Amino acid sequence: MLTEKKVIDILQETGVLLQGHFLLTSGRHSEHYLQCARVFQFPDLAAELCRALAEKFNGLKPDVCIGPALGGIIIAYETARELNTRGIFAERDESGGMALRRGFAIHPGEKVLVLEDVVTTGGSVREVMNLVRAHGGQVLGVGSIVDRSNGQVDFGVPYQALVRLDIVSWEPADCPLCAKGIPAVKPGSRKR
Numbered sequence: 001m002l003t004e005k006k007v008i009d010i011l012q013e014t015g016v017l018l019q020g021h022f023l024l025t026s027g028r029h030s031e032h033y034l035q036c037a038r039v040f041q042f043p044d045l046a047a048e049l050c051r052a053l054a055e056k057f058n059g060l061k062p063d064v065c066i067g068p069a070l071g072g073i074i075i076a077y078e079t080a081r082e083l084n085t086r087g088i089f090a091e092r093d094e095s096g097g098m099a100l101r102r103g104f105a106i107h108p109g110e111k112v113l114v115l116e117d118v119v120t121t122g123g124s125v126r127e128v129m130n131l132v133r134a135h136g137g138q139v140l141g142v143g144s145i146v147d148r149s150n151g152q153v154d155f156g157v158p159y160q161a162l163v164r165l166d167i168v169s170w171e172p173a174d175c176p177l178c179a180k181g182i183p184a185v186k187p188g189s190r191k192r
């Protein structure tokens with residue numbers, strides 16, 4: 001049983017969830033920074049996380065697992081392995097919309113799980129859900145490693161996440177870490 005605490009331990013140990021004083025690309029400041037791709041460097045951990053996620057969908061019997069590129073590729077693949085389904089990904093085409101390329105297909109009536117590494121606004125997930133339905137597929141549910149939507153997201157289908165994280169950010173003028181005189185760093189510049 002992979003508890004939420006154990007998931008957070010894994011995310012911290014693999015440098016996914018960093019603590020400090022970060023300058024985000026949005027210009028805002030935060031005490032935490034999330035880079036989910038880092039855990040997927042480790043296939044055994046990717047498998048462990050996706051196994052736990054797959055267990056949350058026990059009994060649904062999907063035909064396909066799909067995720068949006070890039071963040072959703074490995075989670076869709078590993079969850080597909082656990083559920084013994086096809087694992088595919090959606091990616092942006094020339095028009096900027098989500099598409100099935102590379103010969104991937106969803107057949108009318110197929111039951112589909114949509115997977116993503118981190119859900120913040122849920123925008124990419126919704127685009128993939130629309131894509132699945134446009135191909136005649138039925139969206140059974142949505143799964144992610146991290147839900148950082150602060151409980152704001154509603155996909156209209158069952159949504160399961162391994163962990164919920166509220167990651168607060170501030171405008172620099174309101175940042176309590178700046179007020180304490182702690183220097184802010186860009187996450188990519190950190191030596192880890």
Ligand SMILES: [Zn+2]
Binds near residue numbers: 029030175178179
């Ligand atoms: Zn700050």
